[in-house]
Amino acid sequence: MGGFSLSNGFSEGSVLRYTCPEGYYPSVKSRQCKNGRWDPKPTRKTQCKMVTCPDPRGFENGDVSPYQQRYFVNNTTSYSCQSGYTFSGSVSRICQPNGKWSGGTPICGRNSDHCPDPGVPPGTTRSGNVFNFDDKVTYNCESKLTLIGSRERVCQKGGLWTGSEPECYADFTYDTPEEASDSLISSLKTNLQVSQQYKEIGGKLDIYIALDVSDSINENDFENAKGVISKLIEKISYYEVSPNYEILIFATDVTRIVSMRDFKIGQKDNLLQFLNKLGDYKYSSKGTGPGTNIAQVYWRIYESMLFEKIIDKKSFLQTQHIVILFSDGQANMGGNPKPKVDQIKDLVIQKDPSREEKLDLYVFGMGDDVNAEDINHLKTDRGNEKFFFKLRDLHDLKKTFDTMIDEGPRIKLCGLYKDYDDGSDSHKRRQYPWLAKISVDVGISLSF
Incomplete structure (x- = not known):
């Protein structure tokens, strides 16, 4: 019924992953070749078991x-x-x-x-x-x-x-791309609309994106994840908003591809430059350290936020802060990341419940080995919104963002504009509060 794949044949370090048809899950997710043996050691035949749903019998009254x-x-x-x-x-x-x-x-x-x-x-x-x-x-x-x-x-x-x-x-439970997209879109839409209100003064939306590149994430998945992040940023730029970005890559150490301060001091108009920096980052650049230091990545984000507050406290307090972490949550160094996340919350919310909506902490857990219990402590808990998403793989992550920023009924921002020259040195945009789409059947030509 099931199948398997090998990351590097039968060589040392190769990972054996089991797969099952939809509605089933493998009794053992994976094994790794270590010192000529499979770990964990096979004690019985791996089977495809039927997926079950949590017991609904606790229903009261x-x-x-x-x-x-x-x-x-x-x-x-x-x-x-x-x-x-x-x-x-x-x-x-x-x-x-x-x-x-x-x-x-x-x-x-x-x-x-x-x-x-x-x-x-x-x-x-x-x-x-x-x-x-x-x-x-x-x-x-x-x-x-x-x-x-x-x-x-x-x-x-x-x-x-x-x-x-x-x-x-359960270990085999996951969120579908449609679920993740539907849960994420309303929050993103609200933040984009808020940023639109402040576009004349440089935007009031700061987005921090952190991507796991530790040994538990293979090179192919890392390259795909970079593409997903680039696509997300690119699609957000289609709209009349001006987010500021910080992009971090982390394993044993944390590398800033672009810092929030660099993005804000005159370079933000060249978004393509930063996307190219992300694309040029090589998997091998993470070094040989085997660790996953999630605590450090949140500490670096806290440092950036604190610096922004010191520079301009009024602007900081008006800003909507979004943190998006992509990881399997398998932290093995740096200590518990939750205290660092709590520092970020204290910095933004300042013990004022009315400011809780100024901070959105999202976590995307990807793959079979997601540590859902640990990741659950790193996200926002608010108003029946969902901030943690456990996805099967990078394909589902890509599909989530494809759906989330797709043209259609879910995004109702001004999606159509044109540039025109008003005789000055700068170009302006004319906005229309509607979105137009023209479909042409085969064999029919249109002229305007």
Whole structure:
């Protein structure tokens, strides 16, 4: 049923990866040739097992059917409430090939508390059943599942819960490109629109992009990832926005391809120059160190942010800050990166809850070996938005960004403009609050 691939034949260091058809996963993801032996040592035949979805039977104040021990791909569940409770979420859900349920978490709520019932997502257990101001609920995942999202949520004055709804991921669970794109697009769209408002004074959107090039990321994947980043930056530049960028490559050490300060001091108009710098960076330039120092990359980002604040505090406080990390999360040096991330949060948010939306920390985990539990602590938790994405491979990452910045109904910024000469030394843009697309059938010619 399954297959396998070798990164470098049967040579020392070669990685053997197992693959299975959609809806199945390998009992062992990979092995590496070390000292003439496969590690981990094969003790039994590798098999393709059926994907299951997290147990939905924790559903409270209602009934789930069918009620069975395990739920496999294409199994359908239906939900209903007991008398006196109001239903929200999806009435029926289907177990999908990526190990996640379709639709939204079904909830049977009382509508009598300050905050709505936050529900019990599949695979979780919840402690806390009172939802008034300052009450807390705490979630845990079943054995062998990893909690992604907020473990603890607090009911706020405005009737909203802090953090984001938790999800339980198995080792084989992943986000589809469509899920990642849909979750990312609304945040990106908002930030682009904010940047448009400040374009006359150089833009108020600072984007930091960090790419893992450690030994756990092979050279081919690294080259593909560079192309994805270039495409993302290039497509953002199509719109009437002026983001500022810092691009970092990290393994044992961190290399700045371009710093935020360099980008802002007169060189920002030459975006192509920086994209070429990224394209020219060689995989071999990372050195021979085997480490993955995620803590250091966040520390370098913190240094850049602190410098920007020292230079112009007013502008810093007006700026929207976005950090995007691409990694498998397999940090093995530099210590725990979470304290560095907390420093970034303190610098931007300054203990003011109203400033939380000024910082977006995204993490894209790529490949079979993503350390989802560690990565979960490096992202933003806010307003049921999703900031961590676990993707199968670079192909899915590319597809995510292709969809995210595609022309169509999802992006409704001004996408059409033309340059004209007004007699001065500079060119200006005429903007139109609409997007036009002309399709021509074969054999039909148009003249204007």
